[in-house]
Amino acid sequence: VxxxxxxxxxxxxxxxxxxxxxxxxxxxxxxxxxxxxxxxxxxxxxxxxxxxxxxxxxxxxxxxxxxxxxxxxxxxxxxxxxxxxxxxxxxxxxxxxxxxxxxxxxxxxxxxxxxxxxxxxxxxxxxxxxxxxxxxxxxxxxxxxxxxxxxxxxxxxxxxxxxLRDTFKLTIVEHPNGKTITLPFLGSNTILEVKTKVYYVSNINVRNQEWEGWPSNCDDNMTLAQSGIGLSHNFTLRNKCEMPVDNSGVSNSINANANAIETDDDNSLDDEDGYDPLQDEQPVPPRSRHLIPNNIGNECAGSIEFFDNYRERFGEPHPVFYVGSLEDAIKEACHKPARERKLLALYLHHGDSILTNVFCDQVMKNERIIEAFAQNFILYGWDLTFESNRNMFLSSVTACVSNTASITISTKPVDKLPSILIIGKSRLSGRSSCEVLSVVDGNSDLNSFLSRLMDAVEMYKLQLRDEIREEDERAERDLVKAEQDLAYRETLEADMAKEAAKRQKEAAIAAERKRIESEKAEEEAKRESIRLVAQQSLPKEPSESETNVSTIRIQNPSGEFLERRFYRHNTLQDILNFVAANNYLIEENKLILISSWPRSDLTAIDPNKTLEELKLYPQAKAVLEER
Missing domain, CATH: 3.10.20.90 (Phosphatidylinositol 3-kinase Catalytic Subunit; Chain A, domain 1)
Structure with missing residues (x-):
């Protein structure tokens, strides 16, 4: 995957x-x-x-x-x-x-x-x-x-x-085999979705997963963003079924060669249905007849040939294969309302595999397998024996499913075929596209094969619950809306909409007027505060009879003159405060104060310099100009 x-x-x-x-x-x-x-x-x-x-x-x-x-x-x-x-x-x-x-x-x-x-x-x-x-x-x-x-x-x-928008990199170590799985997830994914994805790649059912590494206050409904883990985090994963227990003479045995798990009699199929491709007699090499002829024209023709030749070669009973293109099979399985949706099972056949006859004769003929396919899957078969048919099918898988699914098929060795690829929509893919949820190879025994199928169905139904609920809520809303549309006349709805629009417009105008008035009041209060501070900062004005006095005349933008006497040791800042005290704010009104001689921008000079230093003594004239 x-x-x-x-x-x-x-x-x-x-x-x-x-x-x-x-x-x-x-x-x-x-x-x-x-x-x-x-x-x-x-x-x-x-x-x-x-x-x-x-x-x-x-x-x-x-x-x-x-x-x-x-x-x-x-x-x-x-x-x-x-x-x-x-x-x-x-x-x-x-x-x-x-x-x-x-x-x-x-x-x-x-x-x-x-x-x-x-x-x-x-x-x-x-x-x-x-x-x-x-x-x-x-x-x-x-x-x-x-x-x-x-x-x-x-x-x-x-x-x-x-x-919630970040990508989390989770590294999971399986015990006791020591295998490492590295998976990316969005912060919006829940812990249950993480466990579900891990099930697809580790074959450890969610209910059998024993985790170490989650913070103590986490639950399955919590998102990764809320869990408190870092963007990169390590976990240890164990299978509860494989953890040591105190057995009293009865134990479950694991066949390492066949990767087959033997369970208690209550959970297994009848003994006569058992199948182990590596312990039973060596299978007879498959017949030379292929299920799809070389260079088949299209998928529809290939699916018809596949189904007809499968029935002729392996006989009754058999599962029902979908006849048509792969795209149509995906639509039939995945692109339906959540209540009607099924999983797509891609049966990959190869005429040169030694497992083909045993798998088709013993696994695919089992009544429980046939029933499981009929109730929960759309089964689509294809023969990969000929290179031409293989390439055509891989191109279709890339276009209809994903490049990852195509790579999964192309890298599958012949001795692992037949294989079943279980494909469906997933929340991890945004519910808009399909992905490979599980792969079951032909070397699985009957019990394991059925268990893998039903586990995939169980996990998929768990994911569908939210979509079913959303669809039900949407259908209920649509029904309520339809009843309301019948209950009210169009004219009444138009009048109500018109009245609502009128009120909304009036409210918007009133809100805008209030905002403008508020801003204006704030601006006036700010200006008055600056003016008062400037006025209070002015030094005492000398009398006409005093010496060392400079007379400053300032022409405002309207042509009127402001005049005041200052001591020669007073600073340029005192003149600026005098201007501000007369309600001409330099910064707020974007004004500059220009001295007549020598002509210079007084607002750009160090305000701490004295009038004598600035040659504004014994008298000077300046002009307030807009920038």
């Missing part, structure tokens, strides 16, 4: 953020090291020696003074390290942040803590909230972010909104 997967026995299991470095960290925190070829379990790695920060002793939070006080363990992930802090449940967010600041040197005002329970995000943003009110477990994982100088406000809601 186009997902990266490889063996990685040397992967070090952690629940911390992905790709944490091994450089030395603070002495009071636990480091996470990726040690090559390490088989240390998650439990061992999380119990490594670490200095625990116990903050109950110096916060005046003696648990003995309070009833029902619990001690909480808070694992603070920051800067590729984990600080483990013990606090009583009566401690507040403010007290927690102060101690985090002491240990990490991140100021309280720049701390953004992620990982709180989604229902308690608002409470967690209040510094007075006690930890006891945040629905925390005995041990909790929180992520600390050091915000920038421009944004040192804890805006966790906005952070989650951004994370």
């Amino acid at each position: 186009g997902l990266f997967r490889e063996d990685s026995s040397g992967f070090s299991n952690t629940t911390a953020l992905n790709d944490l470095s091994t450089r030395a960290g603070p002495s009071t925190c636990r480091q996470w090291n990726n040690v090559a070829n390490s088989n240390i379990s998650l439990a061992a790695s999380t119990s490594a020696d670490a200095e625990i920060i116990d903050l109950t002793s110096d916060m005046d939070l003696d648990p003995a003074k309070h009833n029902d006080v619990k001690t909480l363990i808070l694992n603070i992930h920051y800067n590729e390290a984990v600080y483990t802090i013990r606090l009583p449940s009566i401690a507040t967010i403010e007290q927690l942040k102060r101690r985090i600041a002491e240990e990490t040197n991140v100021p309280v005002c720049r701390q953004a803590i992620r990982g709180w329970p989604p229902a308690k995000l608002q409470d967690a943003r209040k510094i007075t909230t006690q930890l006891a009110h945040l629905d925390l477990g005995p041990e909790n994982d929180l992520i600390l972010h050091n915000l920038t100088e421009e944004g040192y406000i804890d805006t966790e809601n906005e952070d989650v909104a951004q994370r």
